[in-house]
Amino acid sequence: MEDKIEVGWPQEIKKILDDVGYSYFWNEGKGSNLDTVVDKVNERLHEQEIQQWQAWREALEFLSLYSKVKETWGKKFVLSWG
Numbered sequence: 410m411e412d413k414i415e416v417g418w419p420q421e422i423k424k425i426l427d428d429v430g431y432s433y434f435w436n437e438g439k440g441s442n443l444d445t446v447v448d449k450v451n452e453r454l455h456e457q458e459i460q461q462w463q464a465w466r467e468a469l470e471f472l473s474l475y476s477k478v479k480e481t482w483g484k485k486f487v488l489s490w491g
Contacts, residue, residue, distance in 0.1 A: 429453040 426435045
C-alpha cells in the first residue's frame with residue numbers, strides 16, 4: 410500500500426496542476442522557478458476556494474429566500490419559458 414502512495418504522488422501533483430490550469434508547468438516547466446510555480450498554484454487554489462465559497466453562499470441565500478416563499482413541502486407549479 411505504501412508503495413502505491415510513493416509511486417502515485419507525481420500524478421497527484423500533475424492532477425493539481427491540470428485542475429488549476431497550469432498543465433504546461435508539468436509538460437514544459439523545466440526552466441521554471443519552483444518557488445514561482447508554487448506561489449502561482451497556491452494563488453489559483455485560493456481563488457478557486459473563494460469562488461466555490463461565493464457560489465455556496467449565493468445558493469444558500471437563494472434557498473433561504475425560497476424557503477420563505479414556499480412554506481410547505483410538496484410539488485409546486487413553476488412557470489417555465491421554453
